[in-house]
Amino acid sequence: IAGITQAPTSQILAAGRRMTLRCTQDMRHNAMYWYRQDLGLGLRLIHYSNTAGTTGKGEVPDGYSVSRANTDDFPLTLASAVPSQTSVYFCASSDSTESNIQYFGAGTRLSVL
């Protein structure tokens, strides 16, 4: 089934630990995105990639890094997790039509203690 796969589904992490959230899409979309969603706030863009080999910073990039070695994969790394990074993380990709509709993965629920 075509779509976006995120792993893990959920994770409890000790503060200071390193963590990589995985995201893979099989729709051959050029653009991919990482968002975090917190209660009472809209989705906030962390990092994005318009095409393989390029990445850019979003609204809230501090404490996060990404890479885009190929079209399909877009991992998000927390180098040293802090409690404020407790959130639900969504990966998305967008098609190349004029509207650039974004399609979302099921999300990763991360708790940093």
Added chain:
Amino acid sequence: GQNIDQPTEMTATEGAIVQINCTYQTSGFNGLFWYQQHAGEAPTFLSYNVLDGLEEKGRFSSFLSRSKGYSYLLLKELQMKDSASYLCAVKDSNYQLIWGAGTKLIIKP
């Protein structure tokens, strides 16, 4: 700054009609999106407006007025499965989406 405003919560009755409003102030405008998000799930695309007017898609319609910075999502013949959050998002001058906090819609029998 950039801002998307929508009501936090709305309640409606099964079978009725509900209108969810969204006002925006963004640096540039390249389209407005509505997404549906059920609790604990991912957002899913509902509609896209780039020109003024009404776009109808089954029970759901979306309206845009660029001069007023205003959109609404109209849901007709409400069903219990329509209980969800509805997210408004605007594509800004950098072609990035700016998201509202979402409107939680509660449907009562």
